[in-house]
Amino acid sequence: MAFGKPTGPGADASDVKAREIVVFLVRRDSRCGECGRELLSGNFLRMEDDKPLCLDCADLGHLEYLPSGDAAITRRATKHSPLRAVVVQWSRTRKRYERQGILVSPEAIERAEQESLADADCRARQRERAAVKRDAEDQDYIAAVVARLKALFPGCSSQEAGQIAHHACRKYSGRVGRPGI
Numbered sequence: 001m002a003f004g005k006p007t008g009p010g011a012d013a014s015d016v017k018a019r020e021i022v023v024f025l026v027r028r029d030s031r032c033g034e035c036g037r038e039l040l041s042g043n044f045l046r047m048e049d050d051k052p053l054c055l056d057c058a059d060l061g062h063l064e065y066l067p068s069g070d071a072a073i074t075r076r077a078t079k080h081s082p083l084r085a086v087v088v089q090w091s092r093t094r095k096r097y098e099r100q101g102i103l104v105s106p107e108a109i110e111r112a113e114q115e116s117l118a119d120a121d122c123r124a125r126q127r128e129r130a131a132v133k134r135d136a137e138d139q140d141y142i143a144a145v146v147a148r149l150k151a152l153f154p155g156c157s158s159q160e161a162g163q164i165a166h167h168a169c170r171k172y173s174g175r176v177g178r179p180g181i
C-alpha cells in the first residue's frame with residue numbers, strides 16, 4: 001500500500017463497508033504516527049486522518065487476530081466480541097484490498113472455538129447414535145432372514161442361514177465390499 005498518496009489507503013477499501021473498523025496488514029515498513037513504534041511487514045495498522053497508527057494507539061491493542069478460514073468460528077467470534085475490526089491487505093494481482101481476517105476480543109475467539117467444538121462433539125454423538133441404530137436394524141433384519149431361510153429350507157443349518165443373511169444384509173445396506181464393516 002502506498003502511504004502519502006492524497007487519498008490514503010482507507011479511501012481505496014471501497015469493498016469494505018464504510019462503518020467497519022478497517023485495519024491494514026503492513027506490507028511496507030512504516031512507523032506509528034503517534035508513538036513512533038516501527039510497523040513492520042505483517043504488523044497491523046489503522047489509518048486515522050491519513051496517519052498510520054499501531055493497534056495500541058488506535059485503541060485496538062486488546063484485540064486478537066483471527067484469520068479467515070473457518071466461517072463458523074468467524075461468525076461466532078464476531079457475535080461475541082464487543083468490538084471488531086476487519087483486517088485487509090492490498091492484493092497486487094487483484095488490485096484491491098482483500099479481507100484476511102478479523103480482530104476480535106480473545107474471549108470471543110475462545111468462546112467461538114468452544115461452541116464449534118461442542119458442535120463437532122454433538123455431530124459425532126449423532127453419528128454414533130445413527131450407527132448404533134443402523135446396526136440394530138441390521139441385526140433385526142438378519143434375524144428375520146435367518147428365520148425365513150430356516151422355515152423355507154429346514155435342512156439349512158443356522159450357520160449357513162446366518163452367512164446368507166449377513167451377505168443379504170450387506171447387499172441390502174449397500175455396504176458390500178467395504179472391508180471392516
Ligand SMILES: [Zn+2]
Pocket residue numbers: 032033034035036037053054055056057058
Ligand atoms: Zn503507536
